[in-house]
Amino acid sequence: MTQTQADAVTQIRTRTFTWDDPASTAARVGQLSGLEFLHAISRGELPAPPVTHMLGMRAITAEEGRVTAELQPAEYHYNPLGTVHGGVLATLLDTATGCAVHSTLPAGYGYTSIDLSTKFLRPVTVASGVLRCVGTVLSRxxxxxxxxxxxxxxxxxxxxxxxxxxxxxEVP
Known part of the structure; x- marks a missing residue:
């Protein structure tokens, strides 16, 4: 084993996370208004989606037409350049926009993203601190x-x- 390989082995990091069966939350989509649904997740009455655990999202708050989500950047979000991968940031942005739309929907309705147009303006690292993402409905x-x-x-x-x-x- 070379010194470089030995150094790489000693720097291995691991991460473990758990999640609930997403089917139990998905089954409630048509039964609650979008805002009630998001509040139930925030209060822990419904399990959060697995993606929130995988990425480490936290503090999702909602009011009609507006959602805020937070993420503490970590090394496991990094790309090979040593910054948070754009896909992680895009997922946070997609969550905020989609959930903002969901917060305006009555019971019996759902949504899906048609597109997502992103603009990355500066690199993000662990040193960036907690990221705050605010999604707002412009037109519905x-x-x-x-x-x-x-x-x-x-x-x-x-x-x-x-x-x-x-x-x-309409949710079937």
Whole structure:
């Protein structure tokens, strides 16, 4: 074994996380309004989606047409360049825009993202501190909605933005 290989072995890190069966939460989508659904998850009455555990998202709060989510960047979010992978940031932005739309829906309706247009404005690292992502509905019709999200670092600097179109549908 070379010294480089030995150094790499000693720096191995691990992460373990658990989650609940997502089917129990998904089964409630049509039974509650979107805002009631998001509040039930925030209060722990319904399990959070597995992706929130996988990424380490926290503190999701919702009011009608507006959702805030937070994420503490960690090494396991890094790409090979030593910054948080854009896909992690895009997932946070997609969560905020989609959940903002969901917060406006009555019981019996759901949504799915049609598109997500992102702009990454500065690199994010562990030193960026807690990221705060605020999603807001810009326009909502019967079949589609448009939402935006702004992602800021702990110092309030804008690090990324996104716009998303969502398809609204009746839950069977």
């Amino acid at each position: 019709g019967r079949r589609t909605a448009l939402a935006e999200a702004k992602l800021t670092d702990e110092r309030g600097r804008l690090v990324a933005t996104a716009q998303s179109s969502c398809l609204i549908f």
